[in-house]
Amino acid sequence: MTSTPVARPDEVRRYNRSSLLRLLHVAGPCTRAALATELGLNRSTIKTLVDGLAEAGVVEERVPRPGRSAGRPSLLVLPQPQAAVVLAVDVQVEHVAMALVGLGGAILGRNSWNLHGRMREPGEVITHVIESTELLAADLGVRPVAGGVSVPGVVRRSDGHVHEAPNLRWSGVALGQRLAKALAVPVVVGNDAELGALAEHVRGAARESSDAVFVSADIGVGGGVIAQGSPLRGAAGYVGEIGHMVVRPHGRPCYCGNEGCWETEVGEAALCRALDLPEDSPRGTIVVELRRLAGDSDAALRQLAEFSEWLTLGLVNVVNLFGPELVVLGDLFTVLPVPVLDAVAEEVRRRSMVSRAIGGVRVELSSLGADVKLLGAAEAAFEGVLDTV
Amino acid sequence: MTSTPVARPDEVRRYNRSSLLRLLHVAGPCTRAALATELGLNRSTIKTLVDGLAEAGVVEERVPRPGRSAGRPSLLVLPQPQAAVVLAVDVQVEHVAMALVGLGGAILGRNSWNLHGRMREPGEVITHVIESTELLAADLGVRPVAGGVSVPGVVRRSDGHVHEAPNLRWSGVALGQRLAKALAVPVVVGNDAELGALAEHVRGAARESSDAVFVSADIGVGGGVIAQGSPLRGAAGYVGEIGHMVVRPHGRPCYCGNEGCWETEVGEAALCRALDLPEDSPRGTIVVELRRLAGDSDAALRQLAEFSEWLTLGLVNVVNLFGPELVVLGDLFTVLPVPVLDAVAEEVRRRSMVSRAIGGVRVELSSLGADVKLLGAAEAAFEGVLDTV
Numbered sequence: 080m081t082s083t084p085v086a087r088p089d090e091v092r093r094y095n096r097s098s099l100l101r102l103l104h105v106a107g108p109c110t111r112a113a114l115a116t117e118l119g120l121n122r123s124t125i126k127t128l129v130d131g132l133a134e135a136g137v138v139e140e141r142v143p144r145p146g147r148s149a150g151r152p153s154l155l156v157l158p159q160p161q162a163a164v165v166l167a168v169d170v171q172v173e174h175v176a177m178a179l180v181g182l183g184g185a186i187l188g189r190n191s192w193n194l195h196g197r198m199r200e201p202g203e204v205i206t207h208v209i210e211s212t213e214l215l216a217a218d219l220g221v222r223p224v225a226g227g228v229s230v231p232g233v234v235r236r237s238d239g240h241v242h243e244a245p246n247l248r249w250s251g252v253a254l255g256q257r258l259a260k261a262l263a264v265p266v267v268v269g270n271d272a273e274l275g276a277l278a279e280h281v282r283g284a285a286r287e288s289s290d291a292v293f294v295s296a297d298i299g300v301g302g303g304v305i306a307q308g309s310p311l312r313g314a315a316g317y318v319g320e321i322g323h324m325v326v327r328p329h330g331r332p333c334y335c336g337n338e339g340c341w342e343t344e345v346g347e348a349a350l351c352r353a354l355d356l357p358e359d360s361p362r363g364t365i366v367v368e369l370r371r372l373a374g375d376s377d378a379a380l381r382q383l384a385e386f387s388e389w390l391t392l393g394l395v396n397v398v399n400l401f402g403p404e405l406v407v408l409g410d411l412f413t414v415l416p417v418p419v420l421d422a423v424a425e426e427v428r429r430r431s432m433v434s435r436a437i438g439g440v441r442v443e444l445s446s447l448g449a450d451v452k453l454l455g456a457a458e459a460a461f462e463g464v465l466d467t468v
Numbered sequence: 469m470t471s472t473p474v475a476r477p478d479e480v481r482r483y484n485r486s487s488l489l490r491l492l493h494v495a496g497p498c499t500r501a502a503l504a505t506e507l508g509l510n511r512s513t514i515k516t517l518v519d520g521l522a523e524a525g526v527v528e529e530r531v532p533r534p535g536r537s538a539g540r541p542s543l544l545v546l547p548q549p550q551a552a553v554v555l556a557v558d559v560q561v562e563h564v565a566m567a568l569v570g571l572g573g574a575i576l577g578r579n580s581w582n583l584h585g586r587m588r589e590p591g592e593v594i595t596h597v598i599e600s601t602e603l604l605a606a607d608l609g610v611r612p613v614a615g616g617v618s619v620p621g622v623v624r625r626s627d628g629h630v631h632e633a634p635n636l637r638w639s640g641v642a643l644g645q646r647l648a649k650a651l652a653v654p655v656v657v658g659n660d661a662e663l664g665a666l667a668e669h670v671r672g673a674a675r676e677s678s679d680a681v682f683v684s685a686d687i688g689v690g691g692g693v694i695a696q697g698s699p700l701r702g703a704a705g706y707v708g709e710i711g712h713m714v715v716r717p718h719g720r721p722c723y724c725g726n727e728g729c730w731e732t733e734v735g736e737a738a739l740c741r742a743l744d745l746p747e748d749s750p751r752g753t754i755v756v757e758l759r760r761l762a763g764d765s766d767a768a769l770r771q772l773a774e775f776s777e778w779l780t781l782g783l784v785n786v787v788n789l790f791g792p793e794l795v796v797l798g799d800l801f802t803v804l805p806v807p808v809l810d811a812v813a814e815e816v817r818r819r820s821m822v823s824r825a826i827g828g829v830r831v832e833l834s835s836l837g838a839d840v841k842l843l844g845a846a847e848a849a850f851e852g853v854l855d856t857v
Contacts, residue, residue, distance in 0.1 A: 233825045242825040290703040306700055313695065313791020314679040314826045320788045323821050325781055328716060335821045337784065392714055395726065399709045400789055402702020432712050432724045436622045436631040437703045 095120060097466045099128050103138065103158040104182055104465060105281055110143065110153035129156055137162040137182070137468055158183040163468045164219075165460035166212055166226040166262070169271070169453040172246045172298050175204060176450075179215055179223060180457035182468070184282060186450075188219045201241075201252040209261045226258060226266040227460030229274045229452040231299055236316030239268030245334050246298050267459045271295075273318040274455030275445070276303025277310055279407045281458045283447045288405040292397055293445070294321065295409030296350070300342040304401050311401075322346070326393050344389035347411060353386035366414050373416035383419050391426045398431040398440050409445040420444070484509060486855045488517050492527065492547040493571055493854060494670055499532065499542035518545055526551040526571070526857055547572040552857045553608075554849035555601055555615040555651070558660070558842040561635045561687045564593060565839075568604055568612055569846035571857070573671060575839075577608045590630075590641040598650045615647060615655040616849030618663045618841040620688055625705030628657030634723050635687050656848040660684075662707045663844025664834075665692025666699055668796045670847045672836045677794040681786055682834070683710065684798030685739070689731040693790050700790075711735070715782050733778035736800060742775035755803050762805035772808050780815045787820040787829050798834040809833070 098118055103109060109117070115125045132138040136159060143155040160181025169176045171194075178189040190211050194204070216222055232244025239255015259266040269277075276285070276293035285291035289308040295301055302321030304311035312318050322342035323335045330339020343349065347365070348358040354368045372379040380387075394406060406427070408420070415423075424442035427434060434440040445451055487507055492498060498506070504514045521527040525548060532544040549570025558565045560583075567578040579600045583593075605611055621633025628644015648655040658666075665674070665682035674680035678697040684690055691710030693700035701707050711731035712724045719728020732738060736754070737747040743757045761768040769776075783795060795816070797809070804812075813831035816823060823829040834840055 233821060235825070243821065288703075306695065306702065311695055311700070311790075313822065314677075314793035314829075317791045317822055317825050319791050320821050323788045324785045325715070326717070328781060336819055392717060396713045396785075399712045401700075402706045402708045404703035430725055432622060432632065432709050433702065433706055436624070436706050440703075 093466070095124065096128055096132070099125070100132070100137070100158070100182075100465045100468060103156060104184065104461065107183060108155050108157040110155055112153035114156060129154075135162075135468075160185050160187060161221055163461070163464050164216075164221045164223050165457055165464060166223040166264075167453045167457035167460065168208055168226065168228040169456055170204060170228065170230050170244075170247065171271075171452075172231065175207070176453050177208060177211060177215075178453055178457070179212075179219060179221060180454075180460075181221075182461075184454070184457070186453075187221065188215050190215055199247065201249055201254065205254070205257050205261070208258065212262060223262070223264060225264050225460040225464050226262060227274070227456035227458070228254060228258065228266060228268045229271040229456040230254065230268060231271045231297070231301065233317060233320065234268050234270045234273075236267070236269060236312060236318075239266060241268065242317075265460075265463055267456075267463070269456065269459050270301065270303070270318045271452045271455075272301030272321065273303035273310055273312075274459055275301075275409055275451045276305055276407075276455070277458050278447055278451050278455035279409075279445060280305045280310075282454060283445060283451065284407045284443045285405055288403070290401075290403045291405040291407060292321075292401055292403045293407045293409060294394070294397065294412070295445070295451075296346055296411040298347050300346050302397065304403070306401065321393075321397065324393060324396060326389055326396070341389070341393040345386060345393065349386060349389070350411060353383055365411070369414050369416060373418075376416075376418040379416040379419050380422060383415070387419055387423050391423050391430070394423065394427045394442070395431045398427060399433050402433045402437065404437060404440060406440060406442045407445050408442065409447075409451055413444045482855070484513065485517055485521070486857075488514070489521070489526070489547070489571075489854045489857060492545060493573065493850065496572060497544050497546040499544050501542035503545060518543075524551075524857075549574050549576060550610055552850070552853050553605075553610045553612050554846055554853060555612040555653075555655075556842050556846035556849065557597055557615065557617040558845055559593060559617065559619050559633075559636065560660075560841075561620065564596070565842050566597060566600060566604075567842055567846070568601075568608060568610060569843075569849075570610075571850075573843070573846070575842075576610065577604050579604055588636065590638055590643065594643070594646055594650070597647065601651060612651070612653060614653050614849040614853050615651060616663070616845035616847070617643060617647065617655060617657045618660040618845040619643065619657060620660045620686070620690065622706060622709065623657050623659045625656070625658060625701060625707075628655060630657065631706075654849075654852055656845075656852070658845065658848050659690065659692070659707045660841045660844075661690030661710065662692035662699055662701075663848055664690075664798055664840045665694055665796075665844070666847050667836055667840050667844035668798075668834060669694045669699075671843060672840065673796045673832045673834060674794055677792070679790075679792045680794040680796060681710075681790055681792045682796045682798060683783070683786065683801070684834070684840075685735055685800040687736050689735050691786065693792070695790065710782075710786065713782060713785060715778055715785070730778070730782040734775060734782065738775060738778070739800060742772050754800070758803045758805060762807075765805075765807040768805040768808050769811060772804070776808055776812050780812050780819070783812065783816045783831070784820045787816060788822050791822045791826065793826060793829060795829060795831045796834050797831065798840055802833045 139157045140154045163182040174193045176191040178186045233242040241252040255268040279285040291305045293303045300322035323340045327339030331343040333340040333343045351358045428439045528546045529543045552571040556567045563582045565580040567575045622631040630641040644657040668674040680694045682692045689711035712729045716728030720732040722729040722732045740747045817828045
């Protein structure tokens with residue numbers, strides 16, 4: 080059922096302030112005139128808000144470089160990165176990346192380490208994150224006010240409980256609570272594909288799309304959905320597990336208990352098989368082999384024919400089920416030869432009823448590179464911060 | 469990105485008024501005390517609102533039958549069905565059902581006719597709906613203030629454009645606009661499974677669930693999703709086509725262009741095949757055969773083993789993709805023998821990662837019977853009405 084929140088005048092002021100901050104955070108420096116237009120507020124309201132934020136050191140104002148227009152130029156308002164810094168952590172199967180990210184989205188400092196042996200135990204990862212955060216914060220002379228963590232697994236968003244992260248061999252880890260307690264700031268934990276989708280929506284290929292799906296292949300395959308402008312979640316805040324959609328009944332067994340999950344057919348190991356490489360080939364080898372293939376369209380299409388068919392079939396299902404206008408492919412999928420990607424996109428448009436209805440779903444590659452989940456973790460942390468800066 | 473609407477004081481009043489009306493519409497008669505508690509408003513605000521609505525003839529107040537509690541009883545507030553009447557139309561492959569539905573959800577009068585020959589042409593259906601509405605409205609002495617129409621097809625919600633309704637052989641029908649013009653009221657057109665999900669959420673098995681999926685089998689198979697309390701839609705307001713999720717690659721060809729769609733494996737024709745009946749057997753024959761099987765658990769499980777496997781596989785995917793806490797099965801699925809339904813539900817819980825995370829998805833049968841889509845069409849129409857009564 081629909082519901083419309085109701086606001087008192089002081090709530091209106093706070094709402095306007097956080098809308099302005101969110102706009103600066105996402106769009107970067109704006110003139111006062113652009114802020115007024117974009118937010119639908121009059122100039123005097125903008126002036127009051129900006130003056131307040133400047134006084135608090137959250138924004139800075141500058142005279143823009145002279146342009147061609149006559150008259151007094153509108154002052155440029157810049158978010159001050161140090162005014163709100165969050166910790167972002169991306170736990171992957173092979174390594175952990177972390178960064179301190181400032182208001183406006185700039186990475187102020189970063190750090191990463193490989194996972195091996197004990198380092199992969201949840202306790203060790205948590206300890207390392209805490210120690211590295213202290214060092215990084217001291218180096219930069221800032222303190223994070225919130226944290227966001229991306230985990231490749233089934234995560235309960237409400238309290239950051241990791242139910243299952245099979246590729247990490249984690250289960251039942253109170254990651255959010257433990258980090259929040261140690262760092263003494265709120266910590267949001269999210270599924271990696273969900274946070275990838277968020278990053279693409281705020282800063283990437285899905286910036287202009289209110290209905291988009293982000294699908295990414297690493298060791299596993301995951302997807303996150305933006306529906307009507309917001310991340311889609313299910314019961315208890317869990318997001319769907321797109322990689323465990325069965326596409327090939329009686330296919331290869333998956334650790335989830337099913338056979339022929341999308342992940343087993345188009346994940347890293349499947350790509351290795353398609354390329355006649357050992358299943359545990361290093362990422363570099365896979366990329367080199369894909370680049371080599373890219374030079375010969377026909378050979379690429381032939382060699383990856385079966386892989387492409389499973390990729391297509393899963394995407395047709397995703398498009399028919401969620402009805403996005405845009406599918407953003409991430410990670411390993413972005414390295415596929417262009418003729419293969421083009422053929423897959425064309426088939427998805429042709430074979431999905433919903434794509435035909437909306438006039439053709441677009442299929443694009445992630446533009447955020449290896450940082451997509453880290454940036455998503457930062458944005459998840461910022462969600463709770465922009466109202467209170 | 470999150471956004472919080474902002475309200476002026478007169479908007480607050482209007483918001484409270486429509487919240488109160490929505491509560492009465494959905495929950496039925498309430499005492500003033502219950503309204504105050506449920507809406508979080510004080511008694512004097514409730515009194516002002518109820519007095520205004522009573523004066524306008526939208527509600528009536530009665531002294532409740534004496535109970536055991538001492539003191540003056542709180543007045544019972546009843547919605548007046550005639551205060552806001554909507555037209556609901558359910559276009560199915562075999563017939564069209566229509567009703568005038570009053571505030572509070574009661575069906576005030578109804579009408580239906582079979583589709584055969586020319587009657588199935590969009591123009592004929594539209595003409596018949598218009599004429600029947602006039603007659604029904606005159607009989608009842610009411611005038612509908614809005615309309616809702618359920619269509620088994622791909623529908624653009626924004627303007628009621630039916631892109632494709634293959635089982636009706638409709639395509640490119642401006643159904644919403646044509647009906648709205650002829651009836652001179654706003655008309656909402658929705659996909660039948662989407663409206664079924666809405667009805668289950670407002671009045672049926674999913675009343676208490678904010679994350680639920682309604683899946684229904686008739687000639688086709690459709691599904692509607694309630695996510696975080698609202699109906700899920702994709703780009704341009706189109707909803708997903710769950711029935712065209714491919715579950716069996718290289719399975720039977722589907723008119724949508726794919727092979728092995730869920731619809732081809734668990735729709736009415738598939739159920740006929742599983743029961744060794746001709747594919748176009750009348751509904752009555754299918755139901756009789758299912759009832760006969762229900763008496764022998766082992767025979768039912770054996771006979772429907774393959775059908776159940778495809779039903780299970782599709783539901784595992786639906787649960788893994790949308791993460792609902794509840795799946796409501798509608799129409800033909802509700803007639804399946806209980807041992808078969810129990811086995812499917814158990815397998816879905818066992819085989820879906822997301823179900824395991826949320827502690828076990830519930831699988832229930834629709835309680836709204838044959839009227840589910842008609843009631844959903846009515847609720848879609850009421851959505852725009854309750855703010856303006």
